[in-house]
Each structure stands twice: as C-alpha cells, then as structure tokens.
Amino acid sequence: MNDYVVEAKSVEKTLGRGAGEVHALRGVDLALRRGELTLLMGPSGSGKTTLLLVLGCMLTPSSGSVTVCGTPTADADKEALARIRREHVGFVFQSYHLFPTLTATQNVQLALDIRGEHGGRAAQKSRDALAMVGLEQKVDSLPGGLSGGEQQRVAIARALVANPSVVLADEPTGALDGKNGQSIMRILADTAHERERAVLVVTHDPRVVPYADRIVEIEDGLIVQERTDRPRMPTAVPFRA
Numbered sequence: 001m002n003d004y005v006v007e008a009k010s011v012e013k014t015l016g017r018g019a020g021e022v023h024a025l026r027g028v029d030l031a032l033r034r035g036e037l038t039l040l041m042g043p044s045g046s047g048k049t050t051l052l053l054v055l056g057c058m059l060t061p062s063s064g065s066v067t068v069c070g071t072p073t074a075d076a077d078k079e080a081l082a083r084i085r086r087e088h089v090g091f092v093f094q095s096y097h098l099f100p101t102l103t104a105t106q107n108v109q110l111a112l113d114i115r116g117e118h119g120g121r122a123a124q125k126s127r128d129a130l131a132m133v134g135l136e137q138k139v140d141s142l143p144g145g146l147s148g149g150e151q152q153r154v155a156i157a158r159a160l161v162a163n164p165s166v167v168l169a170d171e172p173t174g175a176l177d178g179k180n181g182q183s184i185m186r187i188l189a190d191t192a193h194e195r196e197r198a199v200l201v202v203t204h205d206p207r208v209v210p211y212a213d214r215i216v217e218i219e220d221g222l223i224v225q226e227r228t229d230r231p232r233m234p235t236a237v238p239f240r241a
Ligand SMILES: Nc1ncnc2c1ncn2[C@@H]1O[C@H](COP(=O)(O)OP(=O)(O)OP(=O)(O)O)[C@@H](O)[C@H]1O
Pocket: 015, 016, 017, 020, 021, 022, 023, 024, 042, 043, 044, 045, 046, 047, 048, 049, 050, 051
C-alpha cells in the first residue's frame, strides 16, 4: 500500500484524427499523494488539461495506465469510469460551471444527487460544505448575485461535498483577481493539508506557486521538471467573506 491516490504510468494520449492528430501526452508518469498540493504548469498546448482529464478518468489514455485509489482503470467501461469519478474525484474548472437558476446550496447538492443522496440531509451537507469555504451567509444566493471568487468557492464546495480523495482543478484562479485568487488557493491548500486530499492544480499563474508542495512542469506532452522547493506560503489571506 502506498500513499498514492492517483498514479499514472507511461501515459500517452492521442487526440484528433488523420491530419489533425495530436500526441497530447507522450509517456507521462505522475503520482498524486494524499496531503499534497501539486501544481501542473507548462506552456499553452503542452497537455495540461489533457493530463488532468486523464487523471480524473474523463479521458481514457491511448496507452499506459491510470490507477485511482488502488483501482486500475484500464479495463473499466464507461459506467465503471463514471463510478470511479463519483466515488473518488472532485473537479473544479476556471469557468465555475454553476447552474444560474439554482441557489448555491442547490448547485452543491447536485453533486450529492448524482450519488443518490437526496433530501434534508443532503441539503445540510451542502450548506456545511459552503460554510467550509466561508459562504455560510450566501447559501441561498443565485450565482448571478455572487462575485467570481464566491462562485468559484461554490464550485469548490461542490467538488468537496462528497468527500473525494482527489481534487483536480483546471485554472481555478484564471478568471479571478489577485485577492480572490489567493483565497481560492488558500482553500485548495487547506483541502490538501488539513483534509488530507490529493490536490492537483493546473495553472499559468506564477502567483499561486507559493501554495504548492510540488511543481510539475510539462512541455509538449512530457514532464520535463519536478520541483519541491518553494517560497513561503503567504499568511493571513482572509478565508471568510
Ligand atoms: N479534441 C482535440 N482534438 C485534437 N487536438 C486536441 C484536442 N484537444 C486538445 N488538443 C490538442 O492537444 C494538445 C494539448 O492540449 P491541452 O488542452 O491539454 O493543452 P494545455 O496545456 O491545457 O493548453 P492551455 O494552457 O492552452 O489550456 C494541444 O496541441 C491541443 O491543440
């Protein structure tokens, strides 16, 4: 038994067909550990999103293997992959992906609905998840009444409410100003360190580097560097609204 929540070995992924075929990943080895926030950085088109989607079982590798919480995904059919995602993976995207006509609580609760959890207990869990990201005053707000940073916190609450072992975030600060971006990174770092999850953040944003335990750099579908040295994390970024 190791500490790895997600382990990718020799992963290759080809996208597109014929003249448009692209070797987006060309033999990637990467393991994500519990309690660690990993940043995945690299130039545009280097394969970051593709790798995140492969690690989260949204895309199947063309070759190589991905193991999630000890379960190899190679022989999993669509349904089995969906089950692995439901049981183990939380996703956060740059554009939040919230439903505009649902309240913050209802948006979070969707993540429980798809897992068969309904009713008052699910609503309470959703409000608790929103409180965890400092949004206890906004549980009944619609996305349109929330700032970008608050909407991203709703998206994080939705990713965390079902207690996933791994959180995969694609440019989660990309649409936010510096202060909101920092409070999002603080929440993701707490998710790794205090709630003992494996967290992977894809980013271009050098301001998030201080939150990382590990920085992995990808270029042209290959991991070219891994670093664990980092400057000190900024202190006292307000967690609550
Ligand atoms: N559906 C697709 N069909 C064909 N090629 C694709 C497809 N999706 C992505 N690609 C190509 O695969 C390569 C990797 O794309 P990917 O989105 O993973 O890069 P990225 O590092 O996340 O880029 P960015 O930082 O711009 O978001 C790029 O060359 C991209 O053009």
